Amino acid sequence: MKLTPEMIALNQDIATREAAIRKAGQLLVDTGCVTPEYVDAMITRDNDVSTYMGNFIAIPHGTDKAKRYIKKTGISVVQVPMGVNFSSNDQEDNLVTVVFGIAGKNDEHLQLLSQIALFCSDVTNVARLADATKVDDVIALLKEVGK
Template sequence: MTDLVQQAGIKLDATASSPEEAVDICGKLLVELGAITSSYADAMWEREQIFPSAIGMGFAIPHGTDESRAHVIFDQLVFVRLAKPISWADDEVTCVLGIASQGDGHVELLGNLAEMIQDEDKLAILQNSDNPEEIAQLLLGND
């Protein structure tokens, strides 16, 4: 699981004016890391239109459809923090965690994320830290 988040997959102060642009940033990062093909990136937006991935507390977790898992080369998460919040479904989102998973390798991390965003100190790090290593370690549960 230590390779699930790479510093190169953490983008701070990104610019997006819509959920579609934010999902596109995540998809491109995952492609650049070699974790997915562009078909999976496209499926991330397809899935988003079926069921928006905003989860509250300023976070969204876009990912592909079950069928698109065939286009995942290896499990990977990317973290994109937006310079300005965007409206996403009924939420305001500033932090986007893009998920590429062949199976259930990301489930534990998502459970950790749910706990993390309820911890004010950890939430503050995700929302404000300028240190990608600190964010990566926190996401991996190495805080």
């Protein structure tokens, strides 16, 4: 799996977590990784179990039943510099500045989740992603994710 410029959307102004997930999912659709049904499964997954991971990131992905909609393993990156709230209630504010959409053939999504979580466990890495102004910078930062 290779991260390409078409899989990255920088400087997005997104108001809701559903819109953020749909944007990440649409990048996966547009690059031939998944069918449109997978995007709905990403929303379902987030409604069942939050895809907010802390450190200003979210990693939405489909449900187990949605694996049939995956054509090939892929990752998308949506940068939201002003942030979008991924909280499911009014008492919390789970601000996200980088959304990673993932789809993995077989169990490859588990490896992607692990690699992204490890990379983003250092909030400095997340800040560098959130501040990137060029797609090539994001690709360079994430070159080890998905290898």
